[in-house]
Amino acid sequence: VTDAIAKYTESLQDENPMNSRCGWQRLEMSTPGGEGDWIVQTRDAITYRSTLVLPEEFVHGAVILLIHDSTGMLLVHQRTELDRKAMTRANAQTLTISAAMPPLWLAPSLYTVHLKFLGRTEGDVDTKYVSERRILDVRGWSKDRANASLAPTCEWTMQTAGSRSEAVASW
Secondary structure, three states, rough: OOOHHHHHHHHOOOOHHHHHHHHEEOEEEEEEEEEEEOOEEEEEEEEEEEEOOOOOOOOEEEEEEEEEEEOEEEEEEEEEEEEEHHHHHHHHHEEEEEEEEEOOOOOOOEEEEEEEEEEEEEEOOOEEEEEEEEEEEOOOOOOOOOOOOOOOOOOEOOOOOOOOOOEEEEE
């Protein structure tokens, strides 16, 4: 199922407006315990990485990290602005982008992850580059989560009248 969804997602990719030598290179992922298999546990911190090759200099830009669930609902939208100084420092318009995220506690399921670059050139031309969409396979155990998108660890306590609090469950 994961392979079929990945092939379908690849078929929907937006073409970059410039030639194939420009735009996002392969999107990679790593976790503290492993590298790039795109299978993680609900409790894993994740770092996403890619290189963006731009055809010209931009005076302003923004990089956006997006994570959608299997129904297409946007769950994560993280954006960072790149000012003129940051864009000018880019060596030959090549930027290596990393986004390190703490554990999101996503419920076990399949998600898509991709990056966007929105930029403005000196001539006031707006350009967008969209990376490939990668399938993120989140695994773990989340008993009775219903249809929730998050499955954080929760420690439950119970206290009866006149007694100390005691942990009753943790998962």
